[in-house]
Amino acid sequence: MLSNRKFGDTGLTVSILGLGAGQIGMSDVPESVASDVLNGALDLGVTLIDTAASYGLSEERIGRHLSHRRDEFVLSTKGGQAIHGYPDWSVGSLSASIEQSLRRTRSERIDIYLLHSCPVEVLRRGDLQDTLDQAVAAGKIRIAGYSGDNEHLAFAVDSGRFAAIETSINIADQWNLRHVVGPGTGLGVIAKRPIANAPWRFAERPSGNYAELYWQRLRELQLDPRDLDWAEFALRFSAYAPGVHSAIVGTAKLANLRRNVEAANHGPLPKAMLSDIEQAWQRVGSDWASST
Ligand SMILES: NC(=O)c1ccc[n+]([C@@H]2O[C@H](COP(=O)([O-])OP(=O)(O)OC[C@H]3O[C@@H](n4cnc5c(N)ncnc54)[C@H](OP(=O)(O)O)[C@@H]3O)[C@@H](O)[C@H]2O)c1
Structure with a gap:
């Protein structure tokens, strides 16, 4: 079974591997597959499921297939924009977004609610933070x-208004890890995109694909996973990065989820591999901002 960590000072506990429920929100993923992945995650000891208002059918499917097991997992969702009838990032859109998430996930309470990547200018207003406090x-x-990256994330953390963050952390994306996340902040920290969108799947540059930037970066980093497969190599880096509490790998495949559980259970990467990653980062990556 997966081990758990305290989620900062929040009072919550989360499994070191969470389920990114973006993929099971896609309409071409059959309902039965979504159910198998969601229930399989809980059966395998995953206790954090991350979704968002904007992940297609994801919130609804979590409600449909897991409401009878609602006390077995920590639910993280995100929103604040793209709500019909409200300007994006208004108090009205955030309030309506929270209500919509409660309804869709069939929850009485959302455990972790994250502003879904609003920019610094919105954060500076402070009214959305007030709305969250009221909720x-x-x-x-x-x-x-707060969910986001780079200077937006740094502002959110410095503001002291949030108890948790979700941010990109992986072998090809380390800005947030190196500049913002760290042990001792008291924040709950979720690593998103923890296996860098699995860019090694593409022999040729995946032009226009979400993974394209990470594909390019991996070429430049020239990392060698040695005897590990790439997914394990990538996941053991992010799940055990200092300050990270849970790495939420996205998948719509139960077989991959099982592999990820197994990989996470293997513990941190050996020191020699971490040292190689560090050297590669210093050689080519130290100026790379986080991919948004
Ligand atoms: N807050 C935000 O703005 C934001 C942005 C991005 C992501 N997220 C969250 O983070 C989660 C994860 O991010 P992500 O899905 O973009 O990136 P990721 O977890 O780094 O990579 C997911 C990709 O890896 C594949 N995969 C999973 N396990 C694998 C394995 N063992 N071997 C090979 N391929 C594997 C998945 O495909 P298969 O389905 O084929 O397994 C999927 O295409 C999302 O689901 C979401 O919850 C949040």
Whole structure:
């Protein structure tokens, strides 16, 4: 079974591998497959499921297939924009977004609610943070957080208004890890895109694909996973990066989820591999901002 970690000072506990539920939100993923992946995750000891209002059918499917097991997992979702009838990042859109997530996931309370990548200018206003605080006080959400990268993330953390963050952390994306995340902040930390969107799947540059930038970066880093497969190599880096509590690999395949559980259970990468990654990063990556 997977081990768990305290989620910063939030009072929550999360498994070191979480399920990124973006992929099971896609309409070409059959309902039965979504159910198998969601239930399989809980059966395998995954206790954090991450979704968002914008992940297609994901929130609804979590509600449909897991509402009877709602006390077995920590639910993280995100929103604040793209709500019909409200300007993006308005108090109205955030409030409506929270209500929509509660309804769709069939939850009485969202455990972790994250602003879904709003820019610094929005954060500076402070009114969305007030809205989140009110939702916490009303018992609609338990932990208010921010999801994002680079200077937006740094501002969110410095503001002291959030108890949790979700940010890109992987072998090809280390800005957030090196500049913002660290042990001792008290924040709950979720590593998104933890296997860098698996760019090694593409022999040729995947032009226009989400993984394209990471594909390019891996070429430049010239890392060698030695006897590990790439997914294990990548996951053991992010799941055990200092300050990270859970790495949420996205998948719509139960077989991959099982492999990821096994990989996470193998512990941190050996020191020699971490040292190679460090050297490669210093050689070519130290100026790379996080991919947004
Ligand atoms: N807050 C945000 O703005 C934001 C942005 C991006 C992501 N996220 C969150 O982070 C989660 C993960 O991010 P992500 O999905 O973009 O990136 P990721 O977890 O780094 O990579 C996911 C990709 O890896 C593949 N995969 C998973 N396990 C594998 C394995 N063992 N071997 C080979 N391939 C494997 C998946 O395909 P298969 O389906 O074929 O397994 C999927 O295409 C998302 O689901 C979402 O919850 C949040």
